[in-house]
Amino acid sequence: MPQYLYSAMDGNGKEQKGKINADSEEMAAVELKSKGLFPTSIKPAVLTSKKKAANRTGKKKGGGSLMNVSLGAAVIKRKDLTVVTRQLAILLSAGLPLIRSLHTLEKQARNPAVKQVLGKTAETVEGGATFAEALAQHPKSFDKLYLNMVRAGEASGAMEIILDRLASFMEKAARISGKVKSAMIYPTVVLSIAILAIVGLMIFIVPNFQKIFKELLGPDEPLPDITLLVMGISNTLVSDWYFYIGGIAAIVALYQVIVHIPIGKWGVDWVKYNMPLFGPIIAKTAISRFSRTLGTLMSSGVPVLNALAIVKETSGNEVVASAIQKVHDAVKEGEGIAVPLSETKIFPEMVISMVEVGEETGKLPEMLDKIANTYEEEVDNAVSALTSMIEPLMIVALAVIVGTIVIALFLPLTKIIEKLS
Numbered sequence: 313m314p315q316y317l318y319s320a321m322d323g324n325g326k327e328q329k330g331k332i333n334a335d336s337e338e339m340a341a342v343e344l345k346s347k348g349l350f351p352t353s354i355k356p357a358v359l360t361s362k363k364k365a366a367n368r369t370g371k372k373k374g375g376g377s378l379m380n381v382s383l384g385a386a387v388i389k390r391k392d393l394t395v396v397t398r399q400l401a402i403l404l405s406a407g408l409p410l411i412r413s414l415h416t417l418e419k420q421a422r423n424p425a426v427k428q429v430l431g432k433t434a435e436t437v438e439g440g441a442t443f444a445e446a447l448a449q450h451p452k453s454f455d456k457l458y459l460n461m462v463r464a465g466e467a468s469g470a471m472e473i474i475l476d477r478l479a480s481f482m483e484k485a486a487r488i489s490g491k492v493k494s495a496m497i498y499p500t501v502v503l504s505i506a507i508l509a510i511v512g513l514m515i516f517i518v519p520n521f522q523k524i525f526k527e528l529l530g531p532d533e534p535l536p537d538i539t540l541l542v543m544g545i546s547n548t549l550v551s552d553w554y555f556y557i558g559g560i561a562a563i564v565a566l567y568q569v570i571v572h573i574p575i576g577k578w579g580v581d582w583v584k585y586n587m588p589l590f591g592p593i594i595a596k597t598a599i600s601r602f603s604r605t606l607g608t609l610m611s612s613g614v615p616v617l618n619a620l621a622i623v624k625e626t627s628g629n630e631v632v633a634s635a636i637q638k639v640h641d642a643v644k645e646g647e648g649i650a651v652p653l654s655e656t657k658i659f660p661e662m663v664i665s666m667v668e669v670g671e672e673t674g675k676l677p678e679m680l681d682k683i684a685n686t687y688e689e690e691v692d693n694a695v696s697a698l699t700s701m702i703e704p705l706m707i708v709a710l711a712v713i714v715g716t717i718v719i720a721l722f723l724p725l726t727k728i729i730e731k732l733s
Contacts, residue, residue, distance in 0.1 A: 316340045316356055320349035320469075341407045349469075353437060354409040386425035388453040394482040396426060401475035410471070411437055429453055442466055457605065457626050464613040474612050481608045488600060488688050492593065495695040499702045506710050511549065513717055518546035521721050528728045535724055542720035578630040585631050585658070589701070593694045598632045599663060600687035607680030617644060631658060649676070 316337060320328050328349060334340035337354045344351045388396065396417060403413035414434035421427040429450050436446035444463045447454040454462075458478065465474030522543050525535065535543075549556065570576035584594050602623055609619035620640040627633045635656035642652035650668035653659055663683055670679030 314356060316354050318344060318351055318355075319353040320344050320351045337409055337412060341409055345407065351409050353411050355411065355438070386428040386450075386453075388423075388426050388429050388450075390482065390486065392423055392426050393453065393458075394479055394486060396421075396430070397475050397482065398479040401472050401479055404472035404475065410443060443471070455626065457609070457622050460614055460618065460622055461609065461612050464609075468613050477608060477612060481604060484604060484684075484688070485601065488597065488691055491692060491695055492597060495699050498699070499706060502706060506706070510713055510717075513714075514542075514546045514549050518542060518717070518721070519550060521724075522546070525724045525728075529724065529731070533727070536720070538716065539720040539724055542717055574630070578634065581630040581632075585629065589698060593691060593698060594629070595658070596687050596691045596694060598627065598629050599659060600684050600691060602627060602632060602636070603663070603680045603687065604684035607677045607684060610680070611677035616649075635659070 314335070315331055315333050318330060318332055318340065332340050332343060334343055340354050341351050344354075399417055399420075400413055403416060404410065408416070411434055414430050414437070418427055418430040418434065421430060433443075433446045433450070436449060437443055444459055444466060447462060448459055461474050461478050462471070465471035468474070525533075525539075529535075567580075571580055585591055585598070587594075605623045605626060606619055609622060610616060614622070617640060620636055620643065624633045624636040624640065627636060635653075635658050638656055639649060639652045643649060648668075648671050650664055650671055653667060654661075654664045666679050666683050667676065670676035673679075
């Protein structure tokens with residue numbers, strides 16, 4: 313009967329290594345699970361010289377070194393990572409060893425980046441590194457949230473459960489982000505077309521009317537103030553177009569500089585968080601993300617201080633991040649989460665009350681999950697309401713602008729008609 317070398321986690325999260333006799337790798341995995349062990353690696357005890365050389369190469373290249381990050385490395389997109397995580401959870405729950413699961417997904421992958429990252433990860437694990445250490449060599453594909461949940465899965469010996477929970481988290485995050493982005497596509501496209509149309513009118517149509525007015529009314533004939541205003545704007549667009557382009561470029565450059573300065577990034581996020589129409593959606597999305605991420609990490613066994621630190625880094629908003637940092641510091645001093653959370657003044661009372669109940673009952677992760685579900689629904693409703701509100705507002709704004717231009721051009725025409733009559 314073939315002999316296999318295995319690495320596995322016991323119920324206490326300790327790594328166990330040894331040899332086992334079994335007919336196949338699958339049977340070895342089943343036997344290890346029957347003994348209360350969760351296999352992370354199973355491979356034949358007798359390796360060919362080629363495979364030994366590959367293992368030695370893997371160890372030399374950094375089987376576990378977190379600093380071995382190659383420049384220009386392949387990056388797995390978030391959508392593909394969600395699918396890979398779900399498939400890996402299914403394969404592990406079916407009893408396949410981790411390395412074989414990675415190689416199986418590598419063979420099935422059609423995306424070159426996914427194939428390359430999974431192949432390198434499998435080689436690193438074969439070289440003796442843990443799964444989390446192997447993933448850490450691809451920081452652009454796997455963020456700190458992902459790595460810490462994988463570490464929690466390795467420590468608890470329930471990797472398939474953690475990966476399934478992680479896949480669900482990413483699916484829900486992608487769904488809520490996709491809804492917000494899709495809701496903004498229509499008004500953005502309409503607004504862009506409207507701006508181009510108005511600029512076209514001011515550059516190509518208004519100057520022609522200006523010539524007509526001079527020819528038929530004469531250069532000394534006074535024009536209405538609104539007509540003079542529209543023509544003045546048109547003249548500056550035609551003659552000083554480089555000034556407008558330079559101004560737009562300067563604004564964009566200034567924005568890029570500001571968002572890379574901590575205080576500037578905080579100020580921009582504060583404006584986003586408190587701006588009308590879009591502010592409530594941004595706030596509700598941030599609360600949903602905070603609750604979902606913290607609840608997922610805590611239910612996966614990540615300590616609360618580590619979980620708060622990860623939530624801060626993945627919040628995507630400096631206002632929320634600074635608030636979470638205050639909560640982290642208070643919890644580090646021995647306080648609960650609810651009181652410092654209320655002192656930040658950015659979380660609604662309902663969220664504070666639910667967190668407080670969760671702490672009192674010892675079911676904080678479940679309560680955070682309920683908060684996330686509630687606010688995801690509110691984001692859906694707010695996005696729908698915003699979309700229905702933006703359309704009439706844009707129509708009115710465009711009607712006012714175009715109407716002003718038409719009136720400005722029509723008033724001199726009445727004088728021309730009177731003069732001709």
